[in-house]
Amino acid sequence: MNNKVDLSINLGNLQLKNPVMPASGTFDIRDTILNKEQLNSLGAIITKSIASHKRLGNPGPRIWETEAGMMNAVGIPAEGFEYFKENILPLLEDFCVPIIVSMVGDSITDFCQLAKKLDNFEKISALEINLSCPNLNDGLYFGTNKDVLGDLIYQLKKNTGKVVMAKLSPNVTDITEMALTAEEAGADIIIIANTFLGMAIDSEKLIPRLGNKVGGISGPGIRPIIVRMIWEASQRVKIPIVGVGGITSTRDALEMFLAGASAVQVGSANFSNPYVMLNIIEGIAGYLNKKKYKSVKDIVGLIK
Amino acid sequence: MKSAENKPLFVTGKVLENRNINGDYFEIVIEAPDIARNARPGQFVMLSRWNINNLFLKRPFSFYQIDAEQGRFAILYKKIGKGTEILSQSKKADQVELIGSCGNGFSLPENVGKIALVARGIGVATLLPLAIEGKKKGLEIYSFLSAREKNLLLGPDKLGPLSSHIFYTTDDDWKGTDGKVTFFLEELLKNNRTDFEAVYVCGSKRLARHIRELQKEYHFAAYISLEERMGCGIGACKGCVINTIYGYQRVCKEGPVFPLEEVILNE
Numbered sequence: 001m002n003n004k005v006d007l008s009i010n011l012g013n014l015q016l017k018n019p020v021m022p023a024s025g026t027f028d029i030r031d032t033i034l035n036k037e038q039l040n041s042l043g044a045i046i047t048k049s050i051a052s053h054k055r056l057g058n059p060g061p062r063i064w065e066t067e068a069g070m071m072n073a074v075g076i077p078a079e080g081f082e083y084f085k086e087n088i089l090p091l092l093e094d095f096c097v098p099i100i101v102s103m104v105g106d107s108i109t110d111f112c113q114l115a116k117k118l119d120n121f122e123k124i125s126a127l128e129i130n131l132s133c134p135n136l137n138d139g140l141y142f143g144t145n146k147d148v149l150g151d152l153i154y155q156l157k158k159n160t161g162k163v164v165m166a167k168l169s170p171n172v173t174d175i176t177e178m179a180l181t182a183e184e185a186g187a188d189i190i191i192i193a194n195t196f197l198g199m200a201i202d203s204e205k206l207i208p209r210l211g212n213k214v215g216g217i218s219g220p221g222i223r224p225i226i227v228r229m230i231w232e233a234s235q236r237v238k239i240p241i242v243g244v245g246g247i248t249s250t251r252d253a254l255e256m257f258l259a260g261a262s263a264v265q266v267g268s269a270n271f272s273n274p275y276v277m278l279n280i281i282e283g284i285a286g287y288l289n290k291k292k293y294k295s296v297k298d299i300v301g302l303i304k
Numbered sequence: 305m306k307s308a309e310n311k312p313l314f315v316t317g318k319v320l321e322n323r324n325i326n327g328d329y330f331e332i333v334i335e336a337p338d339i340a341r342n343a344r345p346g347q348f349v350m351l352s353r354w355n356i357n358n359l360f361l362k363r364p365f366s367f368y369q370i371d372a373e374q375g376r377f378a379i380l381y382k383k384i385g386k387g388t389e390i391l392s393q394s395k396k397a398d399q400v401e402l403i404g405s406c407g408n409g410f411s412l413p414e415n416v417g418k419i420a421l422v423a424r425g426i427g428v429a430t431l432l433p434l435a436i437e438g439k440k441k442g443l444e445i446y447s448f449l450s451a452r453e454k455n456l457l458l459g460p461d462k463l464g465p466l467s468s469h470i471f472y473t474t475d476d477d478w479k480g481t482d483g484k485v486t487f488f489l490e491e492l493l494k495n496n497r498t499d500f501e502a503v504y505v506c507g508s509k510r511l512a513r514h515i516r517e518l519q520k521e522y523h524f525a526a527y528i529s530l531e532e533r534m535g536c537g538i539g540a541c542k543g544c545v546i547n548t549i550y551g552y553q554r555v556c557k558e559g560p561v562f563p564l565e566e567v568i569l570n571e
Contacts (some may be wrong), residue, residue, distance in 0.1 A: 031539030031557065033314050033403065056552060063533045063543035065361050070535065074542050077552070219360050248356050271536040272356045274314045274403065 005288040006295035007281065009043075009262050011240040012188045014098055014126050014163045016043040016263060019296055020253065020281045023244050023267030024049055024102035024128060024167075025074065029091050033274040036094060042277055043263060044097055047088060049104040049130050051078040052114045059211040064200050069219015069246060070268055071198050073212035076104050076133060081117055089121065098125035100165065106136040108152050115160040126163035129156065129187075132171075132194040132216070143169025143194065146181045153185035165242065167191040170222075170229060179233040179241075191242040191265070192230050196222055218268045220246045227259045234260025234301050248276065250283025257284075260301040310342040310405070312538050317402045319353075320376060322394040326455055328383040329426070330392050331368065337375030339404045343367050345433035346409030346529055346561045350537035351379070353400045354390050362403065363387040364534050364556070366430040380429035380458065406537045407560045410434045410527060412441055413501035420489055420503040421463070422448040422515060427507015428459035430529045430560075434504060435466045443501070444468045446492070450485035450511065452476070486514040493522045500524045505564070513569050526564035530555050 007018035021044040028048050032039070039045060057077030064071045079088065084101075092099050101124050105111035111129070118124055129152070131143030140148050153166055166182040168175065170193035179190050195216025200209040208214075223246030230243045243261030247253050248269040256264050269276045284296060293299055317336035324330055339349060350362035369378035383392045394400070412434070413419065419438055421431045428449060435445050447464075449472040451457040457472055464470055471488040492498040503519070505512045506529040519526045532555040535541035539557030546555055547568040553559065 026536075026541060028540040031536075033312055033538060057542060057545070059547070059552075060545050061533055062545060063361075063535050063541070065359070065533075068357075069360050072535070072541070072543060077542055220357060268360070268535065268541075269356060271541060272352060272360065272362050273401075274538075 005285050005293065006297075007285060009296055011242070011262055012163060014044075014189065016098060018043045018281050018284070019257070019263035020277050020284070021100070021263065021265050022046050022270060022277060023265035024130070025076070026267040026270050029088065034278075038278060040096055041281065042097055044100050044125070045092065045095055046100045046128060046265070047084075047092070047102055049076050049078045049102040050081060050084045050088075050114070051104050052081055052110050054078065054080040054083065055104070061209065061211050064209040064215065066198075066200070066217060066219065066221060068221030069217060071200060071210060071215040071217050072195070073210040073215030075212060076130065078104055081114060089123065092123055099123055100126045100128050102128040102130055104130045104133050106133075108135070108148075108155050111152060112155050112159040115156050115162070119160045119162060124162060126165055126189070127156075127160060128165040128167055128191065129153070130167055130194070132167070132169045141169060143178070144172050146177060149178060150181045150185040153182050153187050157186035163188045165189040165191055168193050170194060170225065170245070171197050175229040176233050176236050179237045183237045183239050187239060189240050189242060190233070190237065191244060192233060192261070193226060193245060196225070218246065220248055220252070222246045223252060223255070227255050230256055230261050231259040231303065247280070248273075250280050250287060253280050253284060254287060254299070257296065257299050258301070258303045260303075262300050312403050312406050313338050314401075314403050315339060317400045319394045319396055319398040319400060321396060322392070324392075325380075325458070329380065329456075329458065330383065331378055331380050332391065332394055333376055333378045334400060334402070335376045336402055339402055340370060340375045340377045341372050343370045343372070343377055343405040344409035345370070345437050346430060347405040347407050348537070348560060349379075349402050349404030350406060350534070351391070351400055351402055352387075353394055353398060354387070359387055359390070361535060362401070362537065364406070364531070364537055366529070366560070367405070367433050368429040370433050380426060382426050403537055407556055408558065410504060410529075410561050412438055412443065413525065415501055416442050417501040418444045418446060418498060420446045420448060420500045422486060422489065422503065422505040422511055423459070424450045424485075424508035424511055425452070425456060426458065427505075427529075428463065430506040431504060432459060432462055435463055439466045446489075446500070447471070448485040448489055450474065450508070484511065484514055486511050486518070489515070490518055493518060502527065504529070509569050512564060512567075516564055516569065519564060527561050528564045528567055529561050530559055530567070
């Protein structure tokens with residue numbers, strides 16, 4: 001049926017058997033409905049963000065549904081390195097797909113020390129750098145300041161032999177500039193993007209809907225903005241792009257490939273449909289067959 | 305409370321019946337054998353009767369009645385927002401998407417004795433399956449119900465036959481209880497020296513705070529079932545936390561039932 005098409009894709013040195021993986025933060029290997037076989041059919045597995053030390057996250061409420069998606073102010077609660085090593089890494093040993101570890105940090109030093117520790121584990125294929133967190137040294141968000149972004153990626157690359165995936169923040173004026181900065185600093189892959197900052201207010205109770213007051217918007221509402229960003233960045237950067245933001249179906253994923261993404265991550269759609277990634281993998285194969293493409297590589301960046 | 309539960313399943317269920325009980329309250333009966341078989345009192349399902357592009361998230365509902373043999377369960381719900389509005393239009397044979405059963409349910413005491421169930425409004429939905437199981441186990445059940453108005457007092461018809469004693473109060477007819485049905489519980493503890501193996505509360509943090517005060521004095525086990533807005537219902541998104549003496553805990557995963565003394569109830 002769909003067995004003729006080639007779904008595999010190389011993101012630099014990261015080889016995926018198909019281009020669909022979960023978005024960190026929406027997926028937890030400890031709390032998934034998917035069984036081992038289903039997990040092994042994904043393009044890659046990503047961990048929840050880990051940090052050098054345990055992070056608690058924000059007070060509730062942490063979730064608010066929007067007209068076309070949702071907002072979250074979960075605040076990147078993260079396990080520390082030791083917990084990760086003892087409790088999460090062993091769970092990942094069983095899988096035969098690339099393991100990507102999402103990292104969050106408070107400073108460049110913090111990121112680098114963690115990256116160095118993770119470098120020792122063969123099982124880990126790549127590090128995803130969550131740039132939507134503030135640098136406690138100067139309060140600037142890594143993802144929204146070109147200079148700290150470049151510095152962070154550059155320093156990180158000196159501390160790890162792993163593939164480095166820079167997960168850009170969309171809360172910038174010019175995503176291409178940030179993408180180029182990450183590329184020049186040595187990132188192997190860029191991920192476009194993270195959630196958009198937003199706010200919702202309860203006009204009856206006169207309080208923000210989220211405990212943290214502001215939060216990140218995800219879901220179908222942001223997808224056209226992300227597709228535009230992927231398209232813009234792909235005109236200039238040479239390293240592979242992973243698209244993420246508002247994918248709920250095969251058609252949504254295809255938009256991102258056509259705009260220039262070589263792979264996609266599926267995030268909050270997993271909540272409503274835990275099988276959505278499996279459906280999309282099958283759907284991409286079906287589309288390629290129907291359109292008589294031999295490989296998913298054939299449709300990456302088709303829209304000029 | 306942290307008993308090992310089965311991993312939730314993602315399945316399609318069939319609506320057998322959806323009935324308006326009164327005002328904005330509805331009872332829906334859903335056939336989903338794989339979920340009904342594993343469902344425990346105090347657990348919940350994530351449900352959608354809509355497309356993801358219509359409403360993005362599923363909604364959590366606790367089990368109101370569980371019939372493992374017939375492969376069905378009931379949910380008692382209040383039409384309160386977009387999701388429950390759509391749900392209230394359900395017709396027989398409609399399909400719903402379900403993730404369940406989710407969370408840690410109630411534990412009943414090992415000893416045979418008395419238990420107290422305290423519910424406000426729709427909170428009774430969560431406690432009914434517990435009453436049914438408690439009765440089967442030979443426990444003596446004292447029920448305490450409260451609501452804003454008399455016609456919003458849910459469940460006396462169902463809980464009544466299961467309870468040896470039933471107390472209720474409404475905000476519009478205080479019966480000298482200051483609107484707090486837990487006043488009756490306090491009277492029992494104080495005057496009759498009734499010993500309860502456990503007290504279960506759902507639907508009101510105010511009542512829960514009163515029970516917590518009583519618990520400090522009379523030393524019974526107490527459990528609270530909590531609700532919170534949820535993303536996934538299975539623990540992945542960390543979106544539904546409440547504050548406990550152990551820090552943030554997920555209502556969907558560590559809960560929704562918590563030992564009362566562990567929950568920080570101040571708002």
